[in-house]
Amino acid sequence: MARKSRKLVSRVLGALLLVALVAGGVAWWQLRQWTPPRAQFPVQGVEWGLEEGAANWRALAANGASFAYLDASDGAFAKDSTFARHLAGAREAGLAVGAVHRFDPCQPADPQAGNFATIVPRDSELLPPVVEFDRGQESCPQTLSDAAVESELTTLLNQIETHAGKPAILKLSHEAQDQFGIATRLERDLWLSRTYYQPDYGGRPWTLWTANPYRAYEGGEGTVRWVVARE
Incomplete structure (x- = not known):
């Protein structure tokens, strides 16, 4: 039994x-x-970088993307070697294009802004630049105060805005916001991330939302980070 x-x-x-x-x-x-409903969010696009690999921009446009933000630079030294090629390809497919810099709190702002400026051209047709803040200072060789991190981030935003000729957007992870509370102190449009559900951790309305980082699209390989804009 x-x-x-x-x-x-x-x-x-x-x-x-x-x-x-x-x-x-x-x-x-x-x-x-899945993508958010078009009736509620008619303007949708993608964020693209090395992790996505090759891009079929015409297929992405056919799948409903009207803009593309391209990962351009990271910290003071790293660059996305595919940036120029993707910039040309996305524009040829009729997409509006912008550039993203990933902020490194362990490094000073000046060389980071210089790194961005060496790969992203001065071009009035580009979308507002984006500064991404998604990492803490745990890996920094020295302990930094929250005030010091905020000061360098503010300097970087100002310098990138000077280069671009337009206000920047702050792309902020949940973890960075929890650690530094930056969204409530820096008056920039916010780009937040949360799969499927609208994010609210910024404490105020978002301008861009990474809604699905795993979106597959017809005519292309792999997945793409799908982003919507609030009109």
Whole structure:
């Protein structure tokens, strides 16, 4: 009797595991196809960088993207070697294009702004530049005060805005906001991220929202970070 009970339990657990796997597969497939409703958010686009690989910009435009933000520079030294090629390709496909710099709190603002300026041209047709703040100071060789981090970020924003000739957007992760509370002290439009649900951790309305970092698109390989704009 005990052996039969163990077999029954094993079968039930196996069936439940199969159901969970199927449900998970369906949910993953649905997420890869999902974008926020067009009636509510008519302006949608993508963020693109080395992690996405090659891009089929015409296919992305056909899938509803009207703009593309391209990862351009990171800290004082790193650059995305595909930036110029993707800038030309996205424009040729009719997309509006902007550039993203990833802020490194361990490095001073001046060389970071210089790094951005060496890869992103002065071009009035570019979208407002974006400064991404998504990392803490845990990896810094020295301990930095919150005030020092905020000061360098403010300097970087000002310098990138001078180069671009227009106000920047602050792309802020939940973790960075929790650690530094920067959104409530820097008056810049916000770019926030949260899969499927609208983010509210900035404490004020967002301008751009990474709604689905796993969006697959017809005509291309892999997934893309899908972004919507608030009109």
